[in-house]
Amino acid sequence: MKIVRVVALSLCLAALASGLASADWDVSAEMGRIVSEAPPLVSFPEAEGMVWKRDLAYSLAADGSLTRSQRWLVLAGPFGLPSAWRHWILPIAPGGQIDVFEAGLYDPVTSRLVLPLLPVTKEEAGLSFVELRLPPETADLVLALEFREILPRRYNVDDRLWTNVDLPLWEGEITVDVPEAAGFVWTSSEGLSPSKTTEKGRDRYAWRLVNRPAWKGGGLVADGRPSLAFSLRRGPRSSLEELGSLSAGLDLALPPALATSSTNVIRRGEALLGYVDGEARLRRDLPASWVRPQELLPAEGPWTEWERTLLLSRWLAAAGWKCDLFWQPLTELDDAVPATRTLWLRPVLSLSAPGLSQAYYLPGQAVPLGETPSEIRGKTLYRLDRGNVVSVSVPGGDALENRLILTWRLAVDEKGFASGDLVVDVFGGWFSLVGAVSPHGIEGLSFRGSPLSLGQPEVARRKAGLRVTYPVRGGLGIPGNASLLLQVPGVDPRAFSDLRRGLGPLSLQFPFVFEQAFEITLPQGYRPLDFPTRRNVETGPVRLTETFREKKRAGSIEGSSRLVVTTSVLDDGGAATLAALIQRGDQWSALTLPVRKR
Numbered sequence: 169m170k171i172v173r174v175v176a177l178s179l180c181l182a183a184l185a186s187g188l189a190s191a192d193w194d195v196s197a198e199m200g201r202i203v204s205e206a207p208p209l210v211s212f213p214e215a216e217g218m219v220w221k222r223d224l225a226y227s228l229a230a231d232g233s234l235t236r237s238q239r240w241l242v243l244a245g246p247f248g249l250p251s252a253w254r255h256w257i258l259p260i261a262p263g264g265q266i267d268v269f270e271a272g273l274y275d276p277v278t279s280r281l282v283l284p285l286l287p288v289t290k291e292e293a294g295l296s297f298v299e300l301r302l303p304p305e306t307a308d309l310v311l312a313l314e315f316r317e318i319l320p321r322r323y324n325v326d327d328r329l330w331t332n333v334d335l336p337l338w339e340g341e342i343t344v345d346v347p348e349a350a351g352f353v354w355t356s357s358e359g360l361s362p363s364k365t366t367e368k369g370r371d372r373y374a375w376r377l378v379n380r381p382a383w384k385g386g387g388l389v390a391d392g393r394p395s396l397a398f399s400l401r402r403g404p405r406s407s408l409e410e411l412g413s414l415s416a417g418l419d420l421a422l423p424p425a426l427a428t429s430s431t432n433v434i435r436r437g438e439a440l441l442g443y444v445d446g447e448a449r450l451r452r453d454l455p456a457s458w459v460r461p462q463e464l465l466p467a468e469g470p471w472t473e474w475e476r477t478l479l480l481s482r483w484l485a486a487a488g489w490k491c492d493l494f495w496q497p498l499t500e501l502d503d504a505v506p507a508t509r510t511l512w513l514r515p516v517l518s519l520s521a522p523g524l525s526q527a528y529y530l531p532g533q534a535v536p537l538g539e540t541p542s543e544i545r546g547k548t549l550y551r552l553d554r555g556n557v558v559s560v561s562v563p564g565g566d567a568l569e570n571r572l573i574l575t576w577r578l579a580v581d582e583k584g585f586a587s588g589d590l591v592v593d594v595f596g597g598w599f600s601l602v603g604a605v606s607p608h609g610i611e612g613l614s615f616r617g618s619p620l621s622l623g624q625p626e627v628a629r630r631k632a633g634l635r636v637t638y639p640v641r642g643g644l645g646i647p648g649n650a651s652l653l654l655q656v657p658g659v660d661p662r663a664f665s666d667l668r669r670g671l672g673p674l675s676l677q678f679p680f681v682f683e684q685a686f687e688i689t690l691p692q693g694y695r696p697l698d699f700p701t702r703r704n705v706e707t708g709p710v711r712l713t714e715t716f717r718e719k720k721r722a723g724s725i726e727g728s729s730r731l732v733v734t735t736s737v738l739d740d741g742g743a744a745t746l747a748a749l750i751q752r753g754d755q756w757s758a759l760t761l762p763v764r765k766r
């Protein structure tokens with residue numbers, strides 16, 4: 169039976185009235201200190217808030233249970249916190265518990281409590297968790313949250329956590345208490361080293377985090393997000409064995425309609441793929457890695473992402489398909505890596521059937537079966553085979569397989585008003601980087617103050633690709649005396665953010681092509697006076713090509729900027745060249761084209 173303890177609201181209020189949240193955390197005093205030390209939020213003009221404090225503490229009890237405690241102070245901006253920070257879900261491990269000691273919104277000026285928050289314990293479809301919802305009106309307030317998780321029968325102190333969050337972080341500390349000389353191992357993607365103290369037969373490791381920038385994600389750099397992992401065990405085998413037990417424990421019967429859907433092996437498997445891919449089968453509001461015991465799984469969903477993939481692997485095998493279950497890690501692995509389940513991002517299926525060649529598959533993938541999902545291109549996958557760790561490298565494809573092309577097809581009148589289309593073609597690895605498509609734009613693309621407004625997009629699947637077409641309109645030129653000064657429209661992929669530093673050596677997720685182009689039909693009788701200076705650069709695997717030309721018969725002008733990187737590994741010089749050429753691309757939207765009526 170799960171034991172869930174949330175400190176009663178009346179006790180919380182009594183503690184808060186005395187200035188204490190838990191026995192040793194004086195929230196008001198902590199806030200007063202940080203206000204005097206931390207930079208103001210205006211120092212981060214793009215941030216919607218700031219994490220003042222983030223502390224995590226881990227310890228192993230004599231009965232093998234792991235205790236993980238967290239403290240958070242989060243300052244909201246003038247428009248409140250982002251939605252993800254207003255909704256907290258804390259999963260309760262089977263047989264475990266969660267104690268919430270502090271949950272409230274504070275005034276950062278007076279350090280006084282403004283609004284206490286009440287966590288709610290829920291059970292839904294076999295999932296137990298504590299939920300905390302903040303009101304939408306959090307502007308200029310500070311969220312104070314402290315809770316403790318107890319995970320029974322772990323017999324290990326292990327975790328993998330990001331050291332940057334998606335808001336700026338002022339200070340934080342990660343501490344791990346383990347028995348002395350217990351063989352504790354850790355790895356930091358940034359090379360952060362902990363301090364170590366020993367007292368009364370226990371070792372304490374502590375990492376200090378200070379003034380960390382926000383992590384926006386979605387970059388081209390492989391393993392670009394800073395992380396820290398630790399464990400009392402090492403090597404991938406131990407955690408792969410734990411993952412194997414998840415799959416072995418799931419033996420849910422096929423839905424009756426699918427059990428007898430077809431006698432053809434391929435059709436039966438395709439019916440399964442279509443069934444689990446349905447949106448109604450997936451719970452997006454819960455962590456992807458949650459896997460419930462079989463007796464708690466709903467027979468027809470919805471399931472978490474990991475549950476869906478693990479069930480599909482067993483059902484496809486029962487349908488006569490060959491199905492090998494691999495696992496994709498968050499970072500590159502070696503024999504010394506800390507052994508923790510949290511190092512793994514997702515399960516991946518390797519499928520084949522009579523008459524069907526081997527292919528990697530992720531439920532819900534954006535490409536048809538037989539094409540490699542962008543999420544695993546260029547990645548190394550792992551599994552256990554008779555107790556041995558087996559790895560395979562998924563080809564990343566060449567640059568031409570990973571293209572992002574943006575083409576503005578416009579017509580402009582004598583007043584400088586333009587209308588037409590923006591066509592965005594996405595291929596290969598760019599699928600996983602460009603983000604969601606909406607009438608306001610594409611999540612992973614910044615239009616850098618473009619004067620053109622976007623209309624309702626049309627989305628079309630293409631062979632190995634996706635095409636998004638936006639109707640666009642707006643002022644593109646400044647009119648003069650029978651002349652126009654046109655602005656070149658431009659786009660900035662968010663995926664370039666980590667490449668701008670120019671620091672190598674650098675590992676990319678995949679080789680790529682990024683191209684932006686325009687085709688502008690001019691008013692009748694208008695011709696270009698001049699074109700910007702072209703810049704063509706080729707340094708090893710990095711190449712930039714720019715073109716401008718007039719099409720007299722069509723009465724139009726065209727231009728393009730094409731950046732090509734033909735390798736996924738860049739040395740210091742290659743990284744510096746790429747950063748410089750990205751900066752040149754930033755100037756694309758600042759280019760102007762003078763045209764005159766003749």
